[in-house]
Amino acid sequence: MIELASVRPREDDRVAELLLAGIPEAHRLAAWILRDPIGAEDAVQESLLKAWSRRRTIRFELGEPHRWFMRIVLNVCRDELRRRRRQPVAMTEPAAESGWVPTDRDDLERAIGRLKEDEQIVLGLRFGRDLTVPQIAAQTRLPEGTVKSRLHYALEHVRAALDAERRAEEQKR
């Protein structure tokens, strides 16, 4: 029986530069998925440390260290979305605030915030990052069909949430 010699390139300088070069893209990606500037910065830094600690596994991904880093960012963001869902931030009832004027941004933000984590991710990749379905499939390593259906359901869920809000508003009036 034969196995390959254990290979762990420790080209730390190279890895560090690759990771730093990916920061702006990671920042945008996290901002689109988390939709929260502070959370996005935290997620990027957490991803950076995760990637650094796992640089020994980078050989498996040597063809695309950048994509590898972005997948770590996606995973960190997904964990953060999941954490938020478990510990929902108290949402102020918009109508309770004086002078509050509903905007496109607010109802969309709430609607997207209620989606499942994976739906929020495909939405961010599709409409924030502006990736095509095959590109999302490649980035997330999901089958294209899964991406398509996830995107479809995400849009349906956003639409349903917006409709529900509109009906609730109409009832109040």
Next chain:
Amino acid sequence: MSTPDLETRIRSYYRTCEPEDSARLMLASRALLDDARRPQPRRLWGSLRLVASLAAAVVLLAVLVLPRLDGGTGGYVVGPVPGTGLPGPTFDVPAALNAQVDEAGLMRSGGIWAVQGSYLLTSTDNGVTWRAGTFPSSGFSNRAEVFVLDPDHAWATIPSVVAGAGLNAAPTSPSQRFVLVARTSDGGRTWQTSVSWIDFPCDTATLSFADARHGFVMCSVGAQAGPNGPNNETITQATKGSGTVLRTEDGGASWSVAGRAVGLGPAFTTSDATTLWSAPDPSSSALTGAALYVSRDAGTTWSAIDLAGLPAAPYLPMTDVGIPAGPVFWDESNGAIAVNVFYNGSGTPPAIWFYRTSDAGRSWTLVKKPVQNPSMGMAFPEVLAGREWATIWLDGFDGVTTSGDFGSTWTRTPWSGMPPNSPPAWLDFTDSSHAAAEVFVGPGSYALMLSSDAGRTWHAAGFGDARTKVPADSVQDRVTAKGTAEEFTTMTVKSPPSAWGMLSAYSQRAYGSEAAFEAAMVALGKRTNYALTIGDPTQSADLLSQQNLGSGAWADLTALADMSRAYAVAVTFPGSSEPPETLVIAPLSATGGWQVWTVTTP
């Protein structure tokens, strides 16, 4: 609302989320990375051989530390692995800390090896019992590559340069670079070193031995992306990887250049004394179109192997073709290899391609149509070929997916006992039920985990008292150990953060914080006279010897202590008008029967 309207709204909403500027984050990230790159605890194992530098003293008596770790279980023992719902064991951090390793792998003869600081540990019974020898860690702990043939024979190598010449720079004159190979034929009791001067670049020097005499070093240089990043438009400007093969026929005492070729990568293996296989790194194979190379004349000439059916070069943009492991041969003629093909942007799912040979690798047949990645999550897929031909797809953070029939069927095994949200750095099967893995356990630290139920439940390796049985005459490299200790002493004065970084994770926990460490260093620096006591922390009354130490403390300590081993340093200060103080130097991560050197003020 029609879909286009909704999509337009969503798109414009996302535009409001885009950050304006990443400059500040960039600066913060650079600082963060600089911080992470300071000397890490795992290097300390190799380097902090004996911080007999009394000034290096540290904090809490080791025996006081362990109960603390165990007592505060809430902080260290993590709950059931998320997502599995299994009632299995939780990840036991104190146990994992005791199983910290610098490197680990499978021996060619079977069994598991691990390097822990200045110890080489081997097990031929899947981790039930361990045999320990020394490892020349100082100078080898960073960038060392290790090959273990059997419990007796092991080699370690490191490419290096004479000061002033960069590793990747073209040599300006001969004899600026060298490859160091250390070898043992008695299980680490003694090591010998050979130096080969080279006049070619060598980023990574990997090792493979066919038997105790015939072996090879692959000096490889990785493929480099073009100036515009890793994407396809730069392929034409990127450089291919290459390798130079060094050969020995006397077990590593002398080495000569056998040959070199474009495309050779650091992952290579020998199937006999004259046949070598080399898998390029994925970026190199994307450039050359070749996924496997063979040499049948002991590394002199190389040719690419045709793996029928793989996409022809030039590959699609951003296509990865990689062989992270293999080929695996189960006799002279029969073998198999798994190839990981990942197309980015083509819509084709990532797949594992399986090939078999029955003519010693002269021809390869595609066994199965490409098998789609069975993992449905965002994971870090890795294809590995173990001894029993278990093909493994690391399935994210909570299990493995294995196939024993070239991907026809897959078994997904959720696991418990592993750290949550962290994929192993290495995982392999020694047989169909026993597996070993290296997991991330703390900043810069990795622990060896074992499973005896095909990866379902995992526990930290227990090295038992193997390390205390290392023969007393296996002391090596005292000069380096002394240098390291002196460097540490200097660091505690000049750069306390660096000294803190040299401490093991174990010692860092003992201090609690960098500030506490610095305070202890300051307190210790005021002391000029000590009494040295050797004892056992588990039986503190049983003191073996005692000696007064003056300014020549180092010499006194070396006379008493085994300077070949890795030690954590812990200090308390008993008695006197000052807070009680005791200096304890203990083997790192040892369990029971520690040797301890205690210094008390007279």
